[in-house]
Amino acid sequence: MDQVRVAVIGLGMGFSHARTLAAGRIAGGKLSAICDLNPAKQEEAKATLPSDVKIWNDADALIASGEIDAVIIATPHYAHPQVAIKCLSHGLHVLIEKPAGVYTKQVREMNLAAASSGKVFSIMYNQRCNPLYKKLRELIADGELGEIRRMNWIVTNWYRSQSYYDSGGWRATWGGEGGGVLINQSPHQLDLWQWTTGMMPKRIRAFCSFGKYRNIEVEDDVTAYAEYENGATAVFITTTGEAPGTNRYEVTGDRGKIVIEDGKLTFWRLRVPEPEFNQQYTGGFGEPECWKCDVPISGDNPQHSGIIQNFMDAIRQGTPLIAPGEEGIHGLTLSNAMHLSTWTDHWVDLPLDEDLYYELLQERIAQSSSQKTVREVGPVDMSKTFGTY
Incomplete structure (x- = not known):
């Protein structure tokens, strides 16, 4: 073509x-x-x-x-x-x-x-074009960080005023949007969280606050804790009600720590993997030698146009997709699990109970103030x- x-x-x-x-x-x-x-x-x-x-x-x-x-x-x-x-x-x-x-x-x-x-089926996960996250994914996949132990992402620079929410009757409603900061502002981070590490948690416990800072019916403040099969843990924090905000993504492995913040990727690299150091060290107080490495990032960030171009190339030439549409379910699973954990006030195991989530969502849609409610699919x-x- x-x-x-x-x-x-x-x-x-x-x-x-x-x-x-x-x-x-x-x-x-x-x-x-x-x-x-x-x-x-x-x-x-x-x-x-x-x-x-x-x-x-x-x-x-x-x-x-x-x-x-x-x-x-x-x-x-x-x-x-x-x-x-x-x-x-x-x-x-x-x-x-x-x-x-x-x-x-x-x-x-x-x-x-x-x-x-x-x-060809793709999704607009344009942040996968960002060389910072591409490099992080590469370093993890190549084993540079070793086995992942902990992930922390604080993304609170999504500030939205009440006038933003008042600009459309569908905004920040269960019937119009189906959620708040998790479904509208943070889908890119939820995708990158699992895409860069190649890991999905086994269970999640979340605490979502609904209308905490704004007069809205959906979540505008979230703190979630996740556990993984290998023993790793993660904390994800996001809100639209704080200023100034932070965007800091930290991934720790047994070979060091990588931080992405302010457009930079910094790798604190251990000279000896922590488990090896711990096994051999006999000096009491002490810790592995650590090197701070400012990792050079090359390449541009084409954002949305990069995904659209890749979509065209996949249609015309069979080029592999940067963001296959089927992978959109992963980040959505994380946000659904956070909602469900809050609604049930309990841990949510993955894969989550999709029928229960749908049932509880429908209850909220039925009470939604949205002027553009979609009640059923x-x-x-x-x-x-x-x-x-």
């Missing part, structure tokens, strides 16, 4: 992707269509995008039109799996925005549809649900 005809559905975050394609910044990709229910967004698209880009307000009709080869889905969270399954069933390649969905049960259905479709008129996000 010389050129992939791409449509963008949802012109909130999707407008940026549409402009990237329209500007010719993606080799092998052409923006052929956009779809949004909001007339104002349609007019903005007409005024700012090339005249040959067809504007639709009916997602079903666009998907079935035969005029496109691939779709970038930037709809509200609940609709990601629904639209993706519809697109895949019509033989279209799919790139979804994060998160993969709101709950793993619906995402699992999407993954099954993608696996049987034979089409099932047959719906997509032209009336997939508007501006």
Whole structure:
């Protein structure tokens, strides 16, 4: 395929992707269509995008039109799996925005549809393009850090004011977004947490506060503790209510410690692995010799355009995906587990009880103040649900 005809559905975050394609910044990709229910967004698209880009307000009709080869889905969270399954069933390649969905049960259905479709399926985990996290993943995979013992991620630089939440009736509601800081702001960190280490926990205990700092119904402050099969532990802390915020990711192994903070990767490398030192040392007080290494990071960070280009290359040339869509379920599993642990006031074992999570989520959706509630996943008129996000 010389050129992939791409449509963008949802012109909130999707407008940026549409402009990237329209500007010719993606080799092998052409923006052929956009779809949004909001007339104002349609007019903005007409005024700012090339005249040959067809504007639709009916997602079903666009998907079935035969005029496109691939779709970038930037709809509200609940609709990601629904639209993706519809697109895949019509033989279209799919790139979804994060998160993969709101709950793993619906995402699992999407993954099954993608696996049987034979089409390219990717997710917008653009932070996987960041050379800092790529280097961390490489160092861990190569054994430089040894066996992982502890992970700590404090990501509290997601400050959001009350006016931000008041800007849309769907924001920070169970019916509109399906969660708060975990589902909206932190999906990238939840993905990177498991992607860089190659590990998923065996159980999680979390403490989510709902509307702690803002007048919202979902979580805006989270502290979670996770345990792993090899004995490693992790703490994940995030909030939208603190200023100034911190973003510090620390991974400790038996060969040292790696910290990513302020755009730098620092490796405190032990000259002798801790278990070996402990076995041999007889001097009482003492610790292994440690070298502070500022690891050079090379390469650019193409962010969203890097994922879109990779998506095009996978369609045209079979290039391996940076972020396969099926992997979106991992980070979502972590956020679902944190919600479930808080709702039940108990540990949650992984794999989690997806039916219980769905049941308890539905209870919250039924009481949600959202003006754009999606109560069930099932047959719906997509032209009336997939508007501006």
